[in-house]
Amino acid sequence: NAGVTQTPKFRVLKTGQSMTLLCAQDMNHEYMYWYRQDPGMGLRLIHYSVGEGTTAKGEVPDGYNVSRLKKQNFLLGLESAAPSQTSVYFCASSFSLNTEAFFGQGTRLTVV
């Protein structure tokens, strides 16, 4: 079972470059999330989606955009990368309020 798959797993960007992180889930979950993890700060929610075609801002949305054109995919875009966006990014999906979120393996992004 693939579960939640993130691509790429590692990336180095130069300041000002753009990129898209792809998240795919094969569990038919309605709800998908993008988090960033920084040392000492736990995971912070960037954006989330409660269904195909819907997106919403989380705790730290600035500098990021998302799209959910297909139910199984949730894309995170950085239009103009900044060093402050150096982080580990996690995608997750869940079936309902009372069930756990399943996480991808993470993307380590470095912006130089």
Added chain:
Amino acid sequence: AQKITQTQPGMFVQEKEAVTLDCTYDTSDPSYGLFWYKQPSSGEMIFLIYQGSYDQQNATEGRYSLNFQKARKSANLVISASQLGDSAMYFCAMREGDDYKLSFGAGTTVTVRA
């Protein structure tokens, strides 16, 4: 305001002993769910245990149990009979009401000593 507070940045525990990881939460919604995740050094997030606010009994999953004290707004994770493979970062998280967002604490690093 911080919704989830984990006050122990790091802990050491002897193999085969039990360890308790603290988690306090802040919500005014009577309906909420509490989750614990494990993150080993390899980086993946592994779900451990769930407790709903209306659950009558404390949740248990194998060697993991949740000490849920609703009045104190605490949901401490107890790991019994620690193993070397339990060395990891542990996160407490909460979902409130009908909001699908999951809020995380800063995490606690556990190191199990042989």
